[in-house]
Amino acid sequence: MTGIPRYNVSELTYLIKNQLEDSFPVVRVQGEISNFRPAASGHCYFNLKDKDAVISAVLFRQQRQLLTFKPGDGQSVAVIARVTVYAQRGNYQLICESMEETGRGDLLYQLEQLKMKLQGEGLFDSKFKRPLPLYPSCIGVVTSLRGAALQDILQILQRRMSSCRILIKDTVVQGDSSARSVLKSLEVLNQRDDIDLIILARGGGSLEDLLSFSDEAVVRAVAASRHPIISGIGHEIDFSLSDFAADMRAATPSAAAEIVSQRSVEAPAKVKQIKSQLLQGMKHSLEKQKWKLSRCSKEDLETSLLQQISMQQQSIDLWKMETKRVLQDRISQIRHMNRVNKEVLEASSPHYILSRGYALVRKDGNLISQANQLTQGDHVHLQFTDGQISAVIEGDKIEI
Incomplete structure (x- = not known):
């Protein structure tokens, strides 16, 4: 044109x-x-x-x-x-x-006002801060899959604690929908039982870029999290209100990963240190005993051994005496119980009853216990304590 x-x-x-x-x-x-x-x-x-x-x-x-x-x-x-x-x-x-x-600025003033409000409610009190697990087996990460923060975290965790599982919840970390996305990610991870802690992270940015992490609902969700949370939001000079509500704040996402993996890095060195201390202690103890032996004469050793043998013999003697006493007490108890049982059995014996003047009456081999079981002319056998006799019933039943 x-x-x-x-x-x-x-x-x-x-x-x-x-x-x-x-x-x-x-x-x-x-x-x-x-x-x-x-x-x-x-x-x-x-x-x-x-x-x-x-x-x-x-x-x-x-x-x-x-x-x-x-x-x-x-x-x-x-x-x-x-x-x-x-x-x-x-x-x-x-x-x-x-x-x-x-x-x-208006924005900074509003954040300060919200901070004072939440602080007044005790949301940032140190008494509510929980210690991070020393050796986490599963870590949840709330951040963007496309951010450099995630790559920094993964690189450090995979290098320092490769056996740890990492569950990543892709999250919008900037813009109008960010606060809702952070809330949803925290909700999802807090429903899991296999997570030991959560890293809340994003890279650096302006005050406006980090604004969603100072959203009141997000800050309250961080404080109420079922799992401990470490925040790694922005750079060292950046801050968000979630940093105050988290159980621990790290200056950067990388620093957060280093903190949660610190004990895993220290563990091998600690084991090595303990091993060295044990070996040194054993060596010192052996040297001490060796020194003691070197200062003892043959007579001293014999005397020491005889003393130890005497002490052991004394212990054996005491044990034998105590065992004998216990056995004697037990035998006495058994004898007493036998006497009591014998008396009870004798008191209920038929021969004992017959010796007191009673007799057993049988007719046709059946024991007679009542007079109406007999009639005149019945042949019966009477058993006394010293023998039996036969008899014939001649009279009628006598009423008592």
Whole structure:
């Protein structure tokens, strides 16, 4: 089409750059710092934002040295800056000439308020912190499958405790759906009985990137977790409220993996140390006994052996006497019981009853116990203690 200007990328970029710089030679912009990144050169790179927009900004080392405060994420500041375009990326940005603090950022203030609320409820109390298992056999990991944090964790755990099982729950760790995803992952892992602890992790980022880990529902879920939780969220300078609710906080995901595997690394060295101590103790004991033997004469050894033999003989004598006493007591008890049983048996013996003047009456071999079992003329046998006689019933039954 004719009449439409034609440019290559560089030409268009520099036209835009010149237009911006001419239109906004110096501006004063107020906003909240986020994603603050100090470089080794002394320059600082960050975003300046409000609720609707974000602008990239840079504060060079010379200007940074003039500041009377230390800038960081969440601070509300006002900058005097030039608007320009960073051609290599095609981004427009602010080149800050000065910066002044205007107050705490809204987001940081809200987090601080929530922190105070939860702290007041005792959610962060150290008395609720549980120790991490010394030798976990199964570890749950809540993080993104696509993040570098997971690779760092896996590399360390596989190298230091390869026998440990690792259950990974793929989780959205940034954005609007992140808090719900973290909650769901924690819920799933807490339903399992085979997990010893949970690593809650993600890589570094801005305050906004880590915001889901400071969500009130997430923080409460971390504090109420059935399994102990170690948090490894962001870098050492980053923080989230989940760090305060977790049973332990690690500066980075890698540090979290190193902490949970520390005892597994120390165990072989500890075993080696104990073995060395035992060997040294045995050697010392043997040397001590050897030294004692070297100082003893033949007579001393004989005397010592005779004393030990005498002591053993005394023990044997005491044991024999005690055994004899126990046996005698037992024999006396048995004899007494025999006498008692004999008297009982004799008292119930038929011969004993007959000796007291009674007789047994039998008719046709059957024992007669009542008078009405007999009639006149019946032949009966009477048994006394000294013998038997026969008799004939002559009279009638006599009523008693």
